[in-house]
Amino acid sequence: MYDLGDKVEMKKPHACQTNRWEIIRMGADIKIKCxxxxxxxxxxRREFEKKMKKILEKKEKE
Structure with a gap:
């Protein structure tokens, strides 16, 4: 499962031609940053789960 700070790949690339996003806020809504x-x-959250392809890297745990 995904968590705050993880890098994810979405099904469709962003307009700037990259497909790497970082999760910066979680709750009922999820905020991602290109x-x-x-x-x-x-x-x-439901739309994010439908559009997310895979988790690229997990956040390092301190």
Whole structure:
């Protein structure tokens, strides 16, 4: 399962031609930030789960 700070790949690439996003907020809605251009998108959890392809890397645990 995904968690705050994880890097994820979505099914469709962003307009800047990258497909790496970082999860920056979790709750009923999930906020993700584009790794290349810094664009932030907020999606309802159900929509995020439908559009997410896979988790690329987990956040390092301290």
């Amino acid at each position: 790794e290349k251009c810094g664009h932030i998108v907020m999606l309802p």
